Amino acid sequence: MSNRIEIFLTLSAELTAFSRFDLLGTGLAEAYLGTLDRVVGDDITDTLLAAFVALPPPEDSTRSQALRATILGNELLGDVARSLTKLWYSGTWFELSYAWTQRFGPKPADATFVVSPDAYVEGLLWKAIGAHPAGAKAxxxxxxxxxxxxxxxxxxxxxxxxxxxxxxxxxxxxx
Amino acid sequence: MLLPSESALKADPHAVAGSTDYDIVIVGSGISGAIIAKQAAEAGKRVLVLEAGTGVNRSLVGYDDLLTTFYSAATKDNQSPFPMNANAAIPRSPQLRKLQAGETDSSTYIVQSGPYVSDTTYTRIFGGTTMHWEAKTPRMLRSDFKSRTIYGQGLDWPLSFEEVEEDYRLAEREIGVSANVEDQTYLGQTFPGDYVFPMRGLPLSYLDQQVNNGIDGTSVDLYGRTYPLKVRPYPQGRNGIPNPAYDGGAGYRPIGAVDTHQVEEGGRCQGNTNCVPLCPVQARYHSGKTLAKAFQMNGKSGQPLVDLLSQAVASKVVIDPDSGKVSALEVKVYKDAASPEHETITVKGKVFVLAAGAIETARLMLSSGLRSTSGLVGRNLMDHAYLLNWALMPQICGAMRGTSSTGGIVDLRDGPFREKQAAFAIDIHNDGWGWATGAPTSDLLELVDDRNLYGADLRQGLIDRISRQLLLAVMLEVLPVESNRITVDPQFTDALGNMRPVLSFTVPEYTMRGAAYARQFSRTVFARLGAQDHTSYDPRDFGYVAYEGQGYAIRGGNHLAGTHIMGTMKTNSVVDKNQRSWDHENLYLVGGGSMPTIGTANVTLTLAAMCFRSGRDILKYLH
Structure with a gap:
């Protein structure tokens, strides 16, 4: 798939309601795409990106419903998209649900972990609430x-x- | 603060073992040991400080490594900056579980013998638990020193408030307390003449102000007496704006960060909201600041007076059977935190000071077979009991900002009701529901995974959920009870073969009666604020305590005390009012363990004050 990082950023912006500019500002976009590839595999990541590309255009009133139906409500992609959302907000990859692992097979790298010390510091959660990460950006x-x-x-x-x-x-x- | 570079070097264990010139050997580099070491060095005495931890956080690089460890930790509990070290293990509360009746759980460092499971913690690294503390520094009240006489509860101290007051001022100077006298005169507290704290009080948080707007001018009635409510600022052991009127107009120079070279740290509190577990910029006091001053003091020959031996775990107090005096300490020195390999050395000195915290000092005494004439070593263990109450304010209050706690409701720290039930002080937590629920991470997980929010709804949902959070942490008085205690048992040992502490505890009924009232009190406050009460206590919680048909999750306050209480004679106490052992004339057991009661004051300021007293007594003994 060409231009994966651009699609990944657009998907991430839609999931988090932070702009592409904000997301790039964390300096972690490549690291997070890499995390997705490493934990769930390139194939599932590509499936997620393809499902996103296939959504109706942004101005279409059915886009949100389609995103819920084909991504968030999709058995394979839903938990992955939710973990990606949480990753952007917190810097932590949260282990996928037991049900997901049972159905799609265990992924060796799938555990709860902080991607890097700066990932914690750059969590979007703090910016969203007008605060700062505890212990940084005072x-x-x-x-x-x-x-x-x-x-x-x-x-x-x-x-x-x-x-x-x-x-x-x-x-x-x-x- | 500048440290001479040679002081960054570690003492050599063999040189230490061969040395015969130590006047004072101190176990522990926390605030108690640091104050005594500094006082002794000022008097020209030779001092050895033994530290069980690795000591790497003496330098700025080592300190900042702790911060990186914290950033990287998936579970950011209150010990998360401090790496695992099986040779000097520390309690970590996420590992706890509820006990069945009669069960003992030895899977964690403190063996939990029940029935109550305590999540109390302390930190065995350079700087001790001051590396981790929140740094609230209220004084104990006059009545706290004689609660037996006044209220028929607890024990009287062998000291009065008046006898401790001057040392409170020394402790406030050493720690660098930020507070305004006019904010601390509630409940009849008095300060001498023109006294001011070293630095001006930290401003109340926006959240504190919102709470105050809802309760100021209201009151509660308890046993026929009326108590007015108001949010008052806490005194804080972290750098603020120096008060030029301090010390009769001489002013106060804040103590900066500890390092081997000058750095832009150690200044004023920047609002990192991370006092616990680690201030990232060393604005908050830790005992490394006191020790840095001690390490700079040289003797007549130009050699440093204070040596620090890290990775050195005191394992036995050796008594001379003829004199009853301590003749030596056996110390296990390990080379690497990842390996139990160690050598045992013997350390000699004229005076020995155990300053390892209430649990470790008792553990060391008991594992040395020293129960004392009174048999009270390890007994009367105390820690404040916390009851958490959490609610959503009707308006945005800006949670997750500021220094961890700036204000609270403290007008029920004293009153005639203490004849019947525990007094309490309430902290308002600026970090939201974190302590109670794991917020804000738990909120993120709930909104994404359970409420199926994404995009703008998620972002708005996080604002509505987190920025309105209010946590009232009620700190309840706990009285000394002999059956609440630390013991040791040869079947429970650590990596070095030292016996681990075994904790047996029942939350006293006096405290639970206070907890039941505190819950009602919090509901009243929430009602006045129009806040949605979200408090719930899970019967499966490790700290769940049933009382009169209701259940409460009780948390430890990490304000450990009482395991070697001071008193008027050797049959009713372990140490005298100078913290000297009744049984061994050259042994001092110092710190929270000496406190016969703790009232509703976080213990550090009081135990620091007592160490100034002990330091003077030690110097007198050496002369």
Whole structure:
């Protein structure tokens, strides 16, 4: 399959709601595609990418339903896509379900593991909630006294985070 | 902090064994041993510090390796930065399971003899458990020192608050405490004259402020007395903004990171939200900072006064039968953490200090056959009991940001109710439900695997689920009970052949009555906040305790104490008020184990204060 990394990035962006730009910014796209190849094998990875390419175009209203039917709800691909989503969010590959292994055979590299120390640090989860990974990317002294800056994204209900009022007088940081 | 490069070298075991000039031999490089070592070196004494761990984290590279280990760990429990070392094993809570009645589980380092299974931990590496601690540093209250007299519960200390107060100030200086006096005067706490803490208090988190907005000005009634509620800042052993008024206007210079060369670490807390298990930038105090100062002190001949021997596990206290004094320590020195191969050396000194933590110090005494005249070595084991309560706030509160805990509800640390039930202090956790549920990873798994969310719904779902998390961790008073204890048994040994600690514990009824009230109290707070209570306790949980028809999952606080309590005479205690053994005049057992009660104060500040007292007594003894 040509241009695998591009398809992989587009698939990942759709699963995570983070932009291709954000995903490349982690510096881990190749490592994660490589993880997928190593754990479930190139053939299953290619099947996943092919199923994604075959979806109706983004502007088509049936695309989301098709993604659920042919990827997330597919017996072979569903658990793999979910593990990929969790990988992007946390930097950890989570072992596939017992049922998947029973049905499709055990994969020797399929265990729960952190892909690399920087994979933990680059987990998207922290960015999603306007926080930082525990033990890294510290926001600075006293930053915790202020409301979180939760990034907006297409489809987010940004009203919530914007509605937060600031109570500097209670923070003690202004004294 | 700059360390002379030669001090990064390890002492040679054979030179140590052949040495006859040590005034003081200290087992353990945690805060207790570090304070005594530094005090002794300041007085020109020769000191040997024995450390069971590898000691590699003395350098910045070694320290940062711990951080990398943490990043790489699939399970980020509170010991995850610290590599496995069978020669100096440590308890790791994810390995625990519930016990059947009468069952003993020896599959983990601490043999759990039940009925309660404790997930308490301590860290056997250079710096001891201060490498891992959260660094909350409240003082004990006046009444905590005489709870038997005032409330008819627990034991009185042989010391009053007034006798310890000055040493509290020394401990606050050594640790570098950030707090504002005006925030710490609740429940009648007083500070002398113009005292200020070394650094200004850390600001309350946004989450703390949201909780305070919901409860400030409200109160609860307990046994006919009214207690006002408010979120108050905790004093913290981590670097903040130095207070220029400290020390009569001399100010305070924060202690930076420990390394062999100058680095851009050790400054102000940056909000890494990772005090436990490891501050990545050494803003949080660890005893390596105190030891770094001690290692810099040289004797008249220019030689360093303090030696550190790492990979050295004290295995026996040898008593001279005629004098009753300690004549030597037997120490097993291993070459490699991956191999049990070791040689046994004998170390001599004038005074011996066991500062290995409440469990290891008791273990060493008992495995040396030293139960003491009172028979109390190992007994009266205490650790704060934690009851976790978790809820979702109605609004985004920004969980997972900040230093691990900045504020809490502490107005029920004291009151006449202590005649009947345990007092408690509540921490608000800035890292969400992590301790209770494994959040945020558990939330990610649930939303992806069970709720079938992806894309924008997943991303929004994570915000709604995690950023509103509130965890009230209720730290409950636990009183001394002689049957709660550490023992040893020759059938349970570690890789070096040392006997492992066997833990027997029942959560006292006094504590459980407090826990039952604390659960109701937390529900009341959640109701005032409009927060959704998600708390549930699983009967299969290893720490599940039934009380009056309800069940509670009780967690250990890692505030270990009581295994060699101090008292007024050799028949009611193991050590005197200076932490000197009643039975062996040149032996000091120091640390939390000496505390007869722990009230609702995290133990480190108090045990640090007591070590200043012991250090003075040791110097007096040597003269």
């Amino acid at each position: 926001p600075g002294y006293g930053s915790w006294a202020y409301p979180p800056k939760i990034p907006a994204f297409p489809g987010s209900s940004t009203a919530k985070s914007e509605a937060i009022s600031v109570h500097l007088q209670n923070a003690g940081i202004m004294s």
